[in-house]
Amino acid sequence: MGDENYSEKIAFWSRSELKKALEKYAKEEGVKLGVVCRRALFEFLKGKKKLQEGKEYL
Numbered sequence: 001m002g003d004e005n006y007s008e009k010i011a012f013w014s015r016s017e018l019k020k021a022l023e024k025y026a027k028e029e030g031v032k033l034g035v036v037c038r039r040a041l042f043e044f045l046k047g048k049k050k051l052q053e054g055k056e057y058l
Contacts, residue, residue: 018042 013021022041026032 013045015042018045 018041022037
């Protein structure tokens with residue numbers, strides 16, 4: 001995920017796209033992702049999107 005272009009794109013993914021990507025990653029890495037992990041990432045990316053739109057992120 002270090003690629004700049006990729007991280008720019010991911011901030012605009014829908015919730016279902018994020019979930020699919022996370023599940024694919026978890027399967028490839030052989031780890032289990034709980035709801036809390038997915039929710040935390042979603043909230044983080046939602047905040048990043050607000051920053052990109054010039055809104056304050058609390």
